Amino acid sequence: MARARNREEFPHAPLHAGLVVFTFLTVYPVLWVFTIAFSGKQSLALADLPESPTLWDRLRAITPWPERWSMANFASVFADQPFLAWLGNSALIAVATTILGVCLAMTAAYAFSRFRFPGQRAGMMSFLVSQMFPGTLMLIPLYIIVVQWLGLGSTRTGLVLVYGTTSVPFSVWMLKGYFDTIPKELEEAAVIEGASAGKIFWRIIIPLAKPALAITALFSFMSSWNEFILAATLIDKEEMYTAPVGLRFFVGGFSQQWGYFAAGSIIVSIPVVFLFLYLQKYLVSGLTAGSVKG
Amino acid sequence: MTKRPSHRLRFLVGLALAGGISIGVSWLLLRTERQQAAGARTEREAVVTLQSLADLVERAGRRGDPVRKALAAWQAANPSVRLARVAAFEGISLEASTAPEDKGDRAAPRRLTHDEKPLYDRGQRLRAAVATNREEGGARKPEIETDQLPSGALSLAAPILEAGEVTGMVEIEIQPVPPLPQPSLFPPIVAFLGPLLLLGLVALLLGERRLPLAAVSVACLALGFGAYALHSLASVQNDRVLSHEAVAAHARTQGGTARSVLAALGLEAGAPLQPGKWDVDAFRQPRGFLTGEGKLDPAALAANVERARGQAERALWGVGALALAILLLVGLGGVNRLAATLVAHRQAYLYVVPAMIGMLVLVFFPFLYGITLSFTDSNLYSVNLPITETWIGLRNYGDILGDFAFAHRAVDGSLVFDYLNFYWTLMFTVVWTVSNVTIGVTVGLVLALVLNTKGLALRPMYRVLLILPWATPNYITALIWKGMFHQQFGVVNHVIRLFGGQGLSWFDKPGTSFVTALATNGWLSFPFMMVVSLGALQSIPGELYEAARVDGASRWQQFKAITLPSLRPALVPAVILSVVWTFNMFNIIYLVTAGEPGSSTEILVTQAYKFAFERYRYGYAAAYSTIIFGILLVYGAIQNRVSRATEAA
Numbered sequence: 001m002a003r004a005r006n007r008e009e010f011p012h013a014p015l016h017a018g019l020v021v022f023t024f025l026t027v028y029p030v031l032w033v034f035t036i037a038f039s040g041k042q043s044l045a046l047a048d049l050p051e052s053p054t055l056w057d058r059l060r061a062i063t064p065w066p067e068r069w070s071m072a073n074f075a076s077v078f079a080d081q082p083f084l085a086w087l088g089n090s091a092l093i094a095v096a097t098t099i100l101g102v103c104l105a106m107t108a109a110y111a112f113s114r115f116r117f118p119g120q121r122a123g124m125m126s127f128l129v130s131q132m133f134p135g136t137l138m139l140i141p142l143y144i145i146v147v148q149w150l151g152l153g154s155t156r157t158g159l160v161l162v163y164g165t166t167s168v169p170f171s172v173w174m175l176k177g178y179f180d181t182i183p184k185e186l187e188e189a190a191v192i193e194g195a196s197a198g199k200i201f202w203r204i205i206i207p208l209a210k211p212a213l214a215i216t217a218l219f220s221f222m223s224s225w226n227e228f229i230l231a232a233t234l235i236d237k238e239e240m241y242t243a244p245v246g247l248r249f250f251v252g253g254f255s256q257q258w259g260y261f262a263a264g265s266i267i268v269s270i271p272v273v274f275l276f277l278y279l280q281k282y283l284v285s286g287l288t289a290g291s292v293k294g
Numbered sequence: 295m296t297k298r299p300s301h302r303l304r305f306l307v308g309l310a311l312a313g314g315i316s317i318g319v320s321w322l323l324l325r326t327e328r329q330q331a332a333g334a335r336t337e338r339e340a341v342v343t344l345q346s347l348a349d350l351v352e353r354a355g356r357r358g359d360p361v362r363k364a365l366a367a368w369q370a371a372n373p374s375v376r377l378a379r380v381a382a383f384e385g386i387s388l389e390a391s392t393a394p395e396d397k398g399d400r401a402a403p404r405r406l407t408h409d410e411k412p413l414y415d416r417g418q419r420l421r422a423a424v425a426t427n428r429e430e431g432g433a434r435k436p437e438i439e440t441d442q443l444p445s446g447a448l449s450l451a452a453p454i455l456e457a458g459e460v461t462g463m464v465e466i467e468i469q470p471v472p473p474l475p476q477p478s479l480f481p482p483i484v485a486f487l488g489p490l491l492l493l494g495l496v497a498l499l500l501g502e503r504r505l506p507l508a509a510v511s512v513a514c515l516a517l518g519f520g521a522y523a524l525h526s527l528a529s530v531q532n533d534r535v536l537s538h539e540a541v542a543a544h545a546r547t548q549g550g551t552a553r554s555v556l557a558a559l560g561l562e563a564g565a566p567l568q569p570g571k572w573d574v575d576a577f578r579q580p581r582g583f584l585t586g587e588g589k590l591d592p593a594a595l596a597a598n599v600e601r602a603r604g605q606a607e608r609a610l611w612g613v614g615a616l617a618l619a620i621l622l623l624v625g626l627g628g629v630n631r632l633a634a635t636l637v638a639h640r641q642a643y644l645y646v647v648p649a650m651i652g653m654l655v656l657v658f659f660p661f662l663y664g665i666t667l668s669f670t671d672s673n674l675y676s677v678n679l680p681i682t683e684t685w686i687g688l689r690n691y692g693d694i695l696g697d698f699a700f701a702h703r704a705v706d707g708s709l710v711f712d713y714l715n716f717y718w719t720l721m722f723t724v725v726w727t728v729s730n731v732t733i734g735v736t737v738g739l740v741l742a743l744v745l746n747t748k749g750l751a752l753r754p755m756y757r758v759l760l761i762l763p764w765a766t767p768n769y770i771t772a773l774i775w776k777g778m779f780h781q782q783f784g785v786v787n788h789v790i791r792l793f794g795g796q797g798l799s800w801f802d803k804p805g806t807s808f809v810t811a812l813a814t815n816g817w818l819s820f821p822f823m824m825v826v827s828l829g830a831l832q833s834i835p836g837e838l839y840e841a842a843r844v845d846g847a848s849r850w851q852q853f854k855a856i857t858l859p860s861l862r863p864a865l866v867p868a869v870i871l872s873v874v875w876t877f878n879m880f881n882i883i884y885l886v887t888a889g890e891p892g893s894s895t896e897i898l899v900t901q902a903y904k905f906a907f908e909r910y911r912y913g914y915a916a917a918y919s920t921i922i923f924g925i926l927l928v929y930g931a932i933q934n935r936v937s938r939a940t941e942a943a
Contacts, residue, residue, distance in 0.1 A: 030762060134926060136899045139907075148678070
């Protein structure tokens with residue numbers, strides 16, 4: 001406390017005032033979505049304006065508070081719309097992507113971390129460079145390969161394969177960093193006791209790397225759950241939509257079902273928002289550390 | 295002690311592998327080519343048969359007794375045709391039929407029955423196809439339907455026209471033609487064994503001398519594969535010519551049949567028969583190989599044969615190059631060394647291989663394929679053609695980069711921008727990136743400084759609430775803001791009206807449209823900068839400030855001398871990252887402005903997407919994306935140098 005006085009801090013009251021206003025503006029779009037979701041209507045207006053609105057009416061029209069609370073949008077987005085199927089698609093795809101991506105990444109990361117072999121540096125660099133390939137450049141060939149050659153358009157398998165492999169480089173770099181910190185002595189002791197390489201990997205490295213594996217898996221899950229443009233490009237059957245494509249379907253083009261969109265958005269976002277808040281510190285350190293090294 | 299490897303043995307194995315693979319692949323190619331040619335010829339002949347019948351029916355008046363008589367006589371002369379039906383849409387009637395089940399009380403003429411709906415539907419499809427193609431002035435829907443029946447027979451249907459309108463159809467089923475024999479195995483075996491024997495003999499004379507052995511084995515490969523390649527080229531050409539001649543002969547035969555049928559019915563009047571016109575494609579456009587009387591047109595034939603030869607030649611060159619590579623790799627010991635490395639590090643490779651295969655198939659191959667596509671004019675219709683057919687070299691790049699006319703003066707002297715021009719989009723992207731990053735850094739930094747105030751109450755709550763925009767999936771953010779900027783019901787316009795203004799139609803002008811995207815992206819991008827700056831601020835030791843105060847530094851001096859330099863190592867990479875993110879921020883532009891109005895607010899990546907998936911110009915879009923990749927590479931190189939300089943400083 002003594003130190004705070006010494007430093008002639010700003011008075012806190014104006015800071016709080018500014019922060020409250022700014023935070024309200026920041027949260028406003030979120031409140032807006034909640035209002036529409038619980039309004040029970042499909043309109044994107046927060047309130048209906050009369051013919052000649054007074055100041056109060058106008059103020060009412062921007063207040064993010066529903067005129068009448070109703071769960072109708074949540075009930076009918078599941079009952080009348082194929083939203084449950086879309087959520088199911090997204091969940092299945094995200095889980096399968098995570099399993100595939102982490103399995104591929106952990107073995108590769110282990111090899112990159114523990115073995116010295118020709119092509120090691122080139123392999124790591126190629127993973128890094130692949131992160132610079134622009135999405136649209138990949139989109140056209142992927143569309144041709146997945147839809148026209150492999151015939152996997154509008155299937156979950158196609159998306160899982162694409163998401164799974166594209167998540168590999170990021171996961172490999174994350175996991176390799178962690179594997180590097182596991183002391184080699186543990187393995188050397190195991191080798192002396194006659195353990196095979198496979199045994200060392202499964203019995204020593206994987207259990208020790210559980211926290212890193214969990215975080216990598218969560219990132220994999222989150223990016224697949226949130227992915228929009230590949231899914232929108234590779235899938236054109238309505239029953240095979242993922243949740244993001246489905247949400248766009250509610251309000252894209254001439255469709256104006258804002259109530260369904262808002263209710264669906266809340267359902268889709270809640271798990272990832274919490275996941276994100278939990279993972280955010282790893283993300284920041286991973287991203288900035290990676291790029292300082294260049 | 296390892297045994298000294300034998301050069302002779304290696305070159306022999308190399309030649310056996312290279313020769314075996316190249317000649318085997320060529321033989322397979324020849325076989326597929328022959329099967330395809332046979333299939334195409336069968337289909338062409340079937341279409342000629344079908345069209346001759348359609349012609350006859352039209353000449354016989356399309357319905358009534360003459361049609362039935364003509365069909366009966368025609369069927370008698372065409373034993374390969376299993377059955378034929380003629381239907382008229384007016385009255386939905388079966389006018390004539392030679393099908394075995396259409397006897398007795400089912401004999402034509404009669405109304406089509408309920409179970410013949412597929413026949414009727416087929417007719418309606420043909421009618422619709424003819425109408426669509428005429429309306430569009432193109433050839434998109436097939437006007438002749440060819441289906442393979444489970445029995446192997448072909449079932450074909452064609453429309454019958456009356457004064458330009460489709461009023462009926464003919465349908466025939468044709469016996470399957472026995473497949474052509476496979477190409478002989480004798481030439482490839484000779485071409486494979488001959489050079490091997492030759493190399494064996496020469497090797498005995500030469501001894502273990504590496505370079506002469508290499509030269510001789512390459513010559514042997516060239517001899518064997520070259521001879522077989524020439525043989526297959528001749529065979530391809532020969533097949534082509536024979537198949538054209540067969541179709542021409544078939545057309546003349548059909549012409550003869552039709553003529554005698556017409557003569558028997560006394561219907562010779564009218565335009566003379568033109569059997570050559572019956573050789574049409576699925577859109578009933580003449581293929582152009584036959585003259586009216588059914589003679590081969592030598593020029594068209596030569597061009598077609600030349601094209602087939604060219605394609606085969608290119609494929610064979612590719613195979614030959616592959617064979618040469620294999621021969622040299624094996625012969626000079628590359629494969630041996632590769633195998634030794636693989637065995638020595640087999641564990642490491644075993645762990646890496648699954649991920650590497652996935653990356654090769656779904657990341658690196660698509661990337662290279664995308665770059666290859668950028669040298670073609672591949673589009674929705676030509677995407678399945680071989681690359682060599684659509685190759686146009688650097689033309690896409692020339693078209694994109696060489697067009698500087700992004701603005702011109704209108705008649706009244708005002709500037710008009712061409713929003714599809716690359717340089718407009720590039721300029722817009724740069725403006726977009728710079729303004730977004732500026733907003734993000736400024737807002738994020740100010741918030742971080744405020745939140746870093748010592749002893750500030752409720753700090754964790756502010757922090758979590760302010761991170762929310764970053765945590766929300768960005769496609770949802772984009773759609774929310776799109777809704778809030780709605781012209782009539784949007785909240786933003788309500789706020790403007792609250793203060794007495796008029797609501798704006800946000801997406802009608804480039805400027806306001808840009809503002810919507812900027813607001814959306816600003817909203818979701820400041821938390822990242824805030825979190826990064828906050829982390830860096832908290833790691834500054836308090837003693838630094840104390841020491842500065844002891845020295846009498848003012849608050850501004852402290853900020854400049856301590857805070858900013860300490861922020862730099864964290865902020866520089868964060869800015870670099872967010873530049874790339876914003877540059878590639880597809881979802882916001884695509885979902886909020888969608889480029890409105892008139893593609894003026896597209897950034898490079900959304901523009902490339904629209905060229906690919908809305909205008910279906912795959913090649914052009916691939917070139918566009920490759921240029922984007924180039925820009926990012928240049929940016930990456932500069933960034934690397936700059937950040938190295940900052941680290942050194």
